[in-house]
Amino acid sequence: MIRFLYADQLTAHEKLAHAMFVDRAKQFKERLGWDVSVDSTGEERDQYDALNPLYVIWEDPDGSHGGSMRFLPTTGRTMTNEHFLHLTDGVQIQSPLIWECTRFCLTTGARPQIAAALMLAGSELMRGHGVEHFLGVFDAAMERVYRHIGASPEVLGSAGKGREKTSVGLWAYTPEAKAKLLAKAEIPQEAMRHWYERAFGARPKAKSAVA
Numbered sequence: 001m002i003r004f005l006y007a008d009q010l011t012a013h014e015k016l017a018h019a020m021f022v023d024r025a026k027q028f029k030e031r032l033g034w035d036v037s038v039d040s041t042g043e044e045r046d047q048y049d050a051l052n053p054l055y056v057i058w059e060d061p062d063g064s065h066g067g068s069m070r071f072l073p074t075t076g077r078t079m080t081n082e083h084f085l086h087l088t089d090g091v092q093i094q095s096p097l098i099w100e101c102t103r104f105c106l107t108t109g110a111r112p113q114i115a116a117a118l119m120l121a122g123s124e125l126m127r128g129h130g131v132e133h134f135l136g137v138f139d140a141a142m143e144r145v146y147r148h149i150g151a152s153p154e155v156l157g158s159a160g161k162g163r164e165k166t167s168v169g170l171w172a173y174t175p176e177a178k179a180k181l182l183a184k185a186e187i188p189q190e191a192m193r194h195w196y197e198r199a200f201g202a203r204p205k206a207k208s209a210v211a
Contacts, residue, residue: 001059002121002192004199007052019065020057021045023107032139048072048079048102056121058114067106067114071125074098074135080168084137087157087168097132098170099125104142112149116184119151123173123181124196134171143167150180 003013010017021043028034028044038044051072058066072078074093078100081092101122106115122134136153138146140163146152153169160166173181182189 002117002195003055003057003059004121004125004196005055005057007049007055010055015063016057016059016065018043019107020055020068020105023065023068024103024105026108027105028103032141048077051077054125056118056125058117065107067110067118068103069101069105069118069122070103071099071101071134074100078135080135080137084166084168087137087159087166089157093135095133097130098135099129099131099133101134101136101171104136104138113185113187115145116149116151116181117187119146119149120178120181120185120187120192121195122171123178124192126173128196128200132172135168136171137166137168139163139167140165149184150177 003016005013005017018041022041025036025038025042025044028036029038036044036046048070054071055068056071057068060066073096074081075096078093079102080088080100081094085092104118125131126134134153138153143152143165151171151173153171155167155169158165158167
């Protein structure tokens with residue numbers, strides 16, 4: 001199932017949260033070799049996890065973490081504006097209609113449907129919260145993942161070549177893209193709507209990130 005959880009709600013889901021941060025360490029530190037911090041418990045966290053972001057998490061039936069991603073409104077601090085301006089020619093992207101998506105993470109051996117389910121959850125978040133685009137920085141490997149599940153972004157800028165290529169893009173979910181995600185995720189729209197409304201109700205109010 002999908003869970004929509006703000007950072008200040010993670011204490012009620014300690015097992016799931018710990019598994020998410022450990023999987024982030026395995027993906028970004030061990031497999032990709034990124035310069036990220038891992039604490040003594042094996043968790044990878046950064047300064048943006050302290051801003052009360054919204055996490056979209058796939059929880060397996062046994063309560064373990066299958067995959068996740070992190071969202072922050074671009075009206076506040078974002079990784080893109082603070083660390084990747086070279087990809088946007090120095091232009092800061094800030095709008096109440098654009099949220100940043102970072103730390104897209106899949107557990108080792110995750111089923112392909114989980115990536116599609118996370119992106120589908122993103123489209124539900126857009127619908128319910130009145131967001132028009134998601135902003136994100138991604139590498140060459142993730143570009144292939146997005147293309148495979150039918151959720152490729154509009155690329156705003158790139159640097160590097162081959163496996164070293166890094167890009168920044170905007171996602172907008174068209175009806176055609178959503179139909180592809182529904183097929184790939186193998187999840188009924190009604191189920192995704194139920195998970196969303198369980199978290200926020202029919203008319204949610206977005207929480208502000210702590211600057």
